[in-house]
Amino acid sequence: MTAGAALDVALAYHRACTSGDFEQAMRYVADDVVCLAPSGRHEGAEAFRAFMGPFAAGLTRAELLAAFGDEETALVMYDSDTTLVRGAPGAECVRVREGRIVEMRIVFDRVPFEAARRAAAAGAPR
Amino acid sequence: MTAGAALDVALAYHRACTSGDFEQAMRYVADDVVCLAPSGRHEGAEAFRAFMGPFAAGLTRAELLAAFGDEETALVMYDSDTTLVRGAPGAECVRVREGRIVEMRIVFDRVPFEAARRAAAAGAPR
Numbered sequence: 001m002t003a004g005a006a007l008d009v010a011l012a013y014h015r016a017c018t019s020g021d022f023e024q025a026m027r028y029v030a031d032d033v034v035c036l037a038p039s040g041r042h043e044g045a046e047a048f049r050a051f052m053g054p055f056a057a058g059l060t061r062a063e064l065l066a067a068f069g070d071e072e073t074a075l076v077m078y079d080s081d082t083t084l085v086r087g088a089p090g091a092e093c094v095r096v097r098e099g100r101i102v103e104m105r106i107v108f109d110r111v112p113f114e115a116a117r118r119a120a121a122a123g124a125p126r
Numbered sequence: 127m128t129a130g131a132a133l134d135v136a137l138a139y140h141r142a143c144t145s146g147d148f149e150q151a152m153r154y155v156a157d158d159v160v161c162l163a164p165s166g167r168h169e170g171a172e173a174f175r176a177f178m179g180p181f182a183a184g185l186t187r188a189e190l191l192a193a194f195g196d197e198e199t200a201l202v203m204y205d206s207d208t209t210l211v212r213g214a215p216g217a218e219c220v221r222v223r224e225g226r227i228v229e230m231r232i233v234f235d236r237v238p239f240e241a242a243r244r245a246a247a248a249g250a251p252r
Contacts (some may be wrong), residue, residue, distance in 0.1 A: 031200075038237065070194075107203065107217045
């Protein structure tokens with residue numbers, strides 16, 4: 001790991017997000033955050049919460065694999081288990097301004113999540 | 127970006143891989159490399175070549191978004207266009223030993239690639 005203000009914020013966000021306290025994590029997210037995700041562009045804190053909150057709520061394990069950054073940018077990769085998928089790694093590149101994340105690009109594979117949702121839907125009572 | 131031997135190797139690999147010279151990129155990959163990808167575990171240089179070569183061959187644009195590292199570990203995120211998919215970001219966390227990548231964890235979203243392959247198959251002559 002390297003030091004840097006952006007990395008501190010990214011790690012504080014990550015710790016809060018993976019500790020079950022997503023509202024604490026949102027303290028590190030700017031009101032005008034732009035999140036570029038596999039599902040598209042999510043603009044603003046409310047859209048960010050709607051996108052990321054369900055993932056955070058479903059987390060059962062998170063392991064930080066690598067984290068680096070400088071004053072403005074941080075890059076983290078983690079592995080995670082959620083109630084839907086076991087072994088779901090993700091990577092986040094964040095830009096930080098005044099202690100808050102103003103941009104996040106998140107990369108993960110949607111395939112196992114889509115498969116789990118299809119399986120859950122198929123097994124649901126009709 | 128931060129300095130470090132692992133980052134140098136990761137960037138040299140990335141430059142070669144995105145320049146159309148995949149065999150040059152393979153010079154930075156250890157014979158006993160282990161690659162953890164969305165599709166599973168690829169062990170050894172031949173398996174790595176079989177997995178990564180087709181992606182590299184299809185690249186039409188690559189843009190490094192962030193790159194950090196230290197002596198042993200590097201983490202990069204990039205955006206890419208390929209002949210199959212436009213706007214396909216990926217992240218790679220690599221461990222380096224003696225100038226070569228011994229471990230790579232690569233994260234990307236397989237959904238657009240699978241959709242493109244299905245579309246291509248549906249449109250192919252029968």
